[in-house]
Amino acid sequence: MRYAPHYDLPEKRFLPGQGPGKSRKSFHGWKFPECPAFLPITSWEENAFYLYGIDLFNHGYFWEAHEVWGESFRAARGLDKTQMLYFQSLVQIAAAFLHLLGKNRKAAQATSQKAVNKLQKIIACQGNILMGNDLDKFKNHTIKQIQDPSRAFSNIALSFNQEIHP
Secondary structure, eight states: OOSOTTSOOOSSOOOTTSSSOOOSSEETTEEOOOOOOOOOGGGGGGOHHHHHHHHHHHTTOHHHHHHHHHHHHHHHTTTOHHHHHHHHHHHHHHHHHHHHHTTOHHHHHHHHHHHHHHHHHHHHHHOSEETTEEHHHHHHHHHHHHHOTTTTTSSOOOOBOTTOOO
């Protein structure tokens, strides 16, 4: 399932240390889309950039999801602390999966733990559902995948349901 089908998925995923150097805006034929203006949490269903990050992540484009969510983090800076924390946690989870692809389990665990701590803060302050994501389910699923690398790339998907509203 795609949440932002008007954005193309890259032809291939970028893996650090493989292939030519990268630029934040374009690499291996993927054109980095321009980040739209900040949207409040309550408008998450209209936030095509956030949804595109989910598409990228769910299809194994972890670097690309990391970059898209990084731009979303920067757009929220100074405007919404919860959204900043959420996007930062998503960036870190995408980075953790990149570490697993690079066979660096220790870095994957350390990076994912930082993300899990952020998600726990959000859950404590805002509740379990944020921007359509069941944070507790997503957090637990991520922990299991990072702890057991043999399962790490089976059934990767954000626990995302457009039926759920914050």
